[in-house]
Amino acid sequence: MKYFEAETGDIARVIIFSHKNPKVPGLVAGMAIGGGLKRIGIPYTHIFGDIEKDPRVSRDLESVLRFYKRGAESAEKVKDVIRKLKYQKYLALGGMSLRMPTTTVDVDQWQKVFGISYETLDQSELLVRAENMVEWDGKPGESNYKILDRRVEDALDFLWRKKHGRFDFSRPSLKGIEKIVYQLALYYAALDIVKEYNITFMGVKCQDELSARHCTACILTAFMNNDVGPDGKPKPIIPASCENDMDSALTQLILHLLTGKPAGFGDFRDVEDGVLTIMNCGQHPPYFFGRPDEDPVKKLDRAEYIGQEIFYAAGGASVRGRTPGGLKMTVARLARENLRYQLVATVIETIDVDPSEHERYNYSWPIIKGKIPIPDEVLIDVWPCNHLGFAFGDLTPELVEFAHRVGIGYKIFAEDGKEYSRPT
Structure with missing residues (x-):
């Protein structure tokens, strides 16, 4: 050897x-x-x-x-991904969310292991920029408004007036279009920051300063991750995590670099009888509301903008949808075990999600369900935290190749349930 x-x-x-x-x-x-x-x-x-x-x-x-x-x-593609990592720059908008230590990283370790650069800004920078895009008579998101930024106007026109998506104003957390305007302004504010600082992937804390006092950042993260913007036009994909989960964002980045397509962020919500339920507290990218080869605008049409759950006092819209059945998806998460990096991943086969399933969990949140190739308790035991990244396709061979070449540990389960591993 x-x-x-x-x-x-x-x-x-x-x-x-x-x-x-x-x-x-x-x-x-x-x-x-x-x-x-x-x-x-x-x-x-x-x-x-x-x-x-x-x-x-x-x-x-x-x-x-x-x-x-x-x-x-896949070796040449994987080596190219590893080379590209040295040109990546992460933006942390805010600090640690909800006291979750697994959302934080040692940025020196990131630089040493992956070659990644890092930038951090307070979430107030988002608010300042967003509030310069819209003139409000009173409190932003809750009063009459005049849109000053053409991009916000175009997005509102496309999504709402031209009915590319369904809007539900029946819940107290989303009484009218004003919150949507504010959330769209947050998205374009983040987009401007990304361009200004040469950012290639990012995370936003959201909880609970934004979600308690202003509005949730669901539209921001959904469309950062997506292949088309809220104006219906193609855009660069910027992998983005909720709750400023840095290792999840890096996982999403790797999945995106391997495929050239969007990668999403979700919660490891439930696993029962061989079926994993992936949800998130407010968004999945609309790219996942249909098959990977479908017209992206048709998938935008399926997005449901629904008032958020009671946990978020400031309210706002979630970006709800369901991923169809019969598709292979990779779920993965970079994490640290005894402060050493490891990559955990497997492949799922999605199953159709009936809209009534939202009543079983949280009404306004998106859902992916998929059959797993290993026992429930094994997946629960091996998964390193509550979050994961996901992408269409079986990328487990590529992820083994990636982790081996980078020199980190891994526990990766193939489509047939076979475990491929390396010590951390």
């Missing part, structure tokens, strides 16, 4: 096969080799069984070979 890496300048994708025969110590040899590799942090996959008599052994071996082949075929 060392000779292979020295001669090729590439990583070695190692499979250990131990033939099952009681008369020879095949498993002993395989475990001895595996133990030696584990000690020095080299990942491998171990297959054990009677390949001559048990067809499952051949199937397992072929499955692993196919997985590693896909990883090898």
Whole structure:
């Protein structure tokens, strides 16, 4: 293996096969080799069984070979992603949200491991810029207004007047279009900051200064992540996390760089009978309200702008929708275990979500549901926190390749439930 890496300048994708025969110590040899590799942090996959008599052994071996082949075929793309990370710059709008330590990072470690730069601004910068875009007679979001920024006017015209989306003003947290105007202004304020500071991915704290006193940042994060803006026009994708979750935003960035498409942010809400429920406290990008190859404007038409839940005193609209069934999606999260980075991921197959499901959870929040390839308790145990990033497609081979090349730990479960891992 060392000779292979020295001669090729590439990583070695190692499979250990131990033939099952009681008369020879095949498993002993395989475990001895595996133990030696584990000690020095080299990942491998171990297959054990009677390949001559048990067809499952051949199937397992072929499955692993196919997985590693896909990883090898993605090598150039993955190396390009790793190179691009050194040109990425994160914007933190606000600090730690809701006392969640898993939303914070050591920015020096980010620089050392991934090469990423970092910028931070207070959320008040958003408010100052947003309030310069609209003239309010009284409190912003709750009074008569005159729009001063053409972009806000165009977005309001497209979404509301031209009916690209459904607006529900029946809840106390969203009584009229005024809050939507304020939320759109926050989005364009963030967009201006992103351009001014050369930002490539970001997070906004939101809770609870914005959500308690001004309005939620749901429209901001939904459209930052999306491939078209609230005016219906194509735009650059800026991976963005709620609650300023920095490692989730980085996970989204990696998924986006691998696919060139949007990646979303969600809560690990529930897992029951082999089905994972992904929700978020106010938004999923509209890109996920349909199939990946659908017209993005048609997906905007499915977005539902509904008054937020009672947890957010300032109110505002969520961006609600449902992801259709029959699609493969990757869910992933970078995190730290004993202060060392690891990447956890798996693939799900989405199932259709009936609109009545919103009554079961939180009425105004978006939902993705998908079948998982491993037992519920295993997924709960291995997942490093309450948040995750998601993207269309099975990216698990690419993520194994990425983590191996970056030199971080990983626990990644393929479509067939097979675990690929490396110690942190």
